[in-house]
Amino acid sequence: xxxxxxxxxxxxxxxxxxxxxxxxxxxxxxxxxxxxxxxxxxxxxxxxxxxxxxxxxxxxxxxxxxxxxxxxxxxxxxxxxxxxxxxxxxxxxxxxxxxxxxxxxxxxxxxxxxxxxxxxxxxxxxxxxxxxxxxxxxxxxxxxxxxxxxxxxxxxxxxxxxxxxxxxxxxxxxxxxxxxxxxxxxxxxxxxxxxxxxxxxxxxxxxxxxxxxxxxxxxxxxxxxxxxxxxxxxxxxxxxxxxxxxxxxx
Amino acid sequence: xxxxxxxxxxxxxxxxxxxxxxxxxxxxxxxxxxxxxxxxxxxxxxxxxxxxxxxxxxxxxxxxxxxxxxxxxxxxxxxxxxxxxxxxxxxxxxxxxxxxxxxxxxxxxxxxxxxxxxxxxxxxxxxxxxxxxxxxxxxxxxxxxxxxxxxxxxxxxxxxxxxxxxxxxxxxxxxxxxxxxxxxxxxxxxxxxxxxxxxxxxxxxxxxxxxxxxxxxxxxxxxxxxxxxxxxxxxxxxxxxxxxxxxxxx
Numbered sequence: 001x002x003x004x005x006x007x008x009x010x011x012x013x014x015x016x017x018x019x020x021x022x023x024x025x026x027x028x029x030x031x032x033x034x035x036x037x038x039x040x041x042x043x044x045x046x047x048x049x050x051x052x053x054x055x056x057x058x059x060x061x062x063x064x065x066x067x068x069x070x071x072x073x074x075x076x077x078x079x080x081x082x083x084x085x086x087x088x089x090x091x092x093x094x095x096x097x098x099x100x101x102x103x104x105x106x107x108x109x110x111x112x113x114x115x116x117x118x119x120x121x122x123x124x125x126x127x128x129x130x131x132x133x134x135x136x137x138x139x140x141x142x143x144x145x146x147x148x149x150x151x152x153x154x155x156x157x158x159x160x161x162x163x164x165x166x167x168x169x170x171x172x173x174x175x176x177x178x179x180x181x182x183x184x185x186x187x188x189x190x191x192x193x194x195x196x197x198x199x200x201x202x203x204x205x206x207x208x209x210x211x212x213x214x215x216x217x218x219x220x221x222x223x224x225x226x227x228x229x230x231x232x233x234x235x236x237x238x239x240x241x242x243x244x245x246x247x248x249x250x
Numbered sequence: 251x252x253x254x255x256x257x258x259x260x261x262x263x264x265x266x267x268x269x270x271x272x273x274x275x276x277x278x279x280x281x282x283x284x285x286x287x288x289x290x291x292x293x294x295x296x297x298x299x300x301x302x303x304x305x306x307x308x309x310x311x312x313x314x315x316x317x318x319x320x321x322x323x324x325x326x327x328x329x330x331x332x333x334x335x336x337x338x339x340x341x342x343x344x345x346x347x348x349x350x351x352x353x354x355x356x357x358x359x360x361x362x363x364x365x366x367x368x369x370x371x372x373x374x375x376x377x378x379x380x381x382x383x384x385x386x387x388x389x390x391x392x393x394x395x396x397x398x399x400x401x402x403x404x405x406x407x408x409x410x411x412x413x414x415x416x417x418x419x420x421x422x423x424x425x426x427x428x429x430x431x432x433x434x435x436x437x438x439x440x441x442x443x444x445x446x447x448x449x450x451x452x453x454x455x456x457x458x459x460x461x462x463x464x465x466x467x468x469x470x471x472x473x474x475x476x477x478x479x480x481x482x483x484x485x486x487x488x489x490x491x492x493x494x495x496x497x498x499x500x
Contacts, residue, residue, distance in 0.1 A: 067467070067469070067470065068469070090462075090470050090473060090474075107438060107439075107441070107442055108441060108442055108445060109442060109445055109446060109449070109460055111449070111453070111458075114449070114452075116445070120441050121441055122437075122438045122441060124438075145438075145441075147434070147438060149434065152432070153432050153433065153434055155473070155474075155477055156428050156429070156431070156432035156434065156477065157429070157432075157434055157438060157439075158474075159428055159474050159477060159478065159487075160424075160425040160426075160428040160429055160434075160439055161425070161439065161442055162461055162462065162474065162487070163421045163422075163424050163425045163428070163486075163487075164421055164422055164425040164439050164442060164443050164446065165442050165443075165445075165446045165460070165461065166459070166460060166461030166462070166463060166464070166490075166494070167421050167486075167487075167490040167494075168418050168421050168422075168443075168446055168447075169446055169449070169450070169455055169458050169459055169460075170455070170459065170463075170490055170493060170494050170497070171413045171414055171417050171418050171421070172413075172414055172418075172450050172455035172458075173455035173456055173459065173497060174410075174413050174493075175410040175411070175413045175414040175455075176410075176454065176455050176456070178406050178409055178410040178413070179406070179407070179410055181406070182402070182403050182406035182407075183403065184397070184399065184403055184406065184407055184410075186454075187372075188357060188372045188374075188395075188397055188407060189357075189407075189410055189411065189414050190450075190451055191357070191358060191370050191371055191372060191395075192357055192358055192359060192411055192414060192415050193414050193415075193418075193447050193450065193451075194447055194448075194451070195358060195359055195366070196359060196414065196415045196418055196419055196447070197418075197443050197444055197446070197447035198444075199359070199361070199364070199419070200419070200422050200440075200443065201440055201443075201444070202364075203361075204426065204436075205419055205420070205422035205423035205425075205426050206423055206426070208361075208419050208422075209416070209419055209420065209423065210359055210415070210416060210419075211412055211415065211416030212340075212412065212416070213416060213420075214416070217317070219317070219318070220317065220340050223340060223405070224340075224405075224408075224409050224412065227405055227406065227409060228409065232493055232496055235489060235493075236413075236417075236489060236490070236493055237409075237412075237413075237417075239485060239486060239489050240416075240417045240420055240486070243420060243424075243482055243485075243486055244416070244417075244420050246482055247420070247423065
């Protein structure tokens with residue numbers, strides 16, 4: 001069994017730790033949290049420490065903390081010869097200074113109280129030395145979708161994820177606002193939201209595109225712009241419409 | 251049984267007609283298409299005509315044609331005393347000139363070759379006279395989600411739908427582009443796309459928001475903007491980031 005220690009107590013740390021506890025190939029040796037209260041869920045199931053000096057021996061140390069804490073956490077690890085990886089989409093592998101370093105980036109949005117089936121979550125792996133097979137064993141123990149991705153590619157995946165997750169969610173919020181402003185329940189949009197996402201599972205987004213911008217239907221576009229009174233909504237509407245029209249030419 | 255005639259041969263017309271054929275409460279008396287070849291799927295199952303003068307007697311005539319053809323089709327109907335409705339999200343009810351008029355707007359994205367379960371599709375209804383109950387019977391025969399919505403509200407629903415469907419799909423396309431530009435399969439984003447949509451079935455989009463803009467993480471935002479070389483992607487990134495940051499203050 002591969003021995004793993006998870007450092008961190010946020011959503012990613014906890015979701016990974018839960019998955020490792022259920023895996024037959026991984027021994028979750030220990031977890032680290034500055035404030036062990038944040039790991040109450042794990043008490044009695046795995047050893048927990050709040051001291052770097054008390055970190056146990058393991059094959060892989062997974063630093064699952066916020067981007068700006070990765071450097072400080074990694075510099076406090078009391079060894080230099082073991083494999084250390086972080087879980088960030090946006091931080092370069094070489095921001096870790098350990099001789100054996102890597103990245104273990106699960107591409108999913110994790111919420112505190114919503115279980116995620118990790119077996120369907122893509123995990124992007126990168127290592128600097130001969131440790132790829134070891135890291136791959138850890139990843140395959142919890143997911144069926146492993147990608148070997150270098151730091152530059154990972155940066156691009158992270159940006160693409162901002163578009164299809166953070167920005168898409170923001171458009172849901174604008175849809176919700178427009179409904180509220182017109183006394184319509186947001187529920188009315190939900191089947192459309194699900195169908196729009198489902199469509200691109202089998203069609204390319206380019207082929208799935210519909211709507212007034214795609215049809216170059218200026219009558220409807222102008223009607224919509226006259227209707228919108230919120231300046232911010234209007235600006236987003238204009239830019240995305242132009243971008244769709246621009247994309248039509250490509 | 252309520253007698254219905256569907257006028258049109260596009261995606262909406264065909265999906266509605268298929269649902270009516272399966273309903274025990276509706277008799278689909280006839281369909282109309284300028285070019286009956288487009289209704290080959292229905293030949294032998296329902297009478298088809300290409301002449302307005304040959305339209306049969308029915309309780310409701312549903313005009314399911316493109317927005318700019320609605321006026322011309324409605325003016326050619328050879329009667330003025332029967333209930334005529336259109337299926338557009340964007341055209342006012344009063345663009346129909348018939349004494350008994352209404353709107354029957356199914357809020358979903360329909361594709362040619364992808365079946366849609368209409369029972370989950372919201373249908374927005376509006377009538378000008380005492381015909382609401384009749385139109386509601388027709389709608390309930392195919393869907394469990396009926397909304398009484400006036401023309402102004404329907405315009406707002408249509409705009410909200412542009413945001414959560416057309417614009418969201420365009421963001422999927424940009425995500426796809428970024429992947430392609432960096433030799434990564436679009437498949438890597440699919441679990442995230444589904445989870446992002448699923449989240450707002452139970453959480454409000456405001457509560458579901460995550461990401462660098464929400465956290466006001468300028469380091470990551472600037473890194474992303476330096477990475478993006480496509481001007482159009484950059485502009486969309488900036489505007490949506492600003493819009494999320496603006497929304498944080500509300």
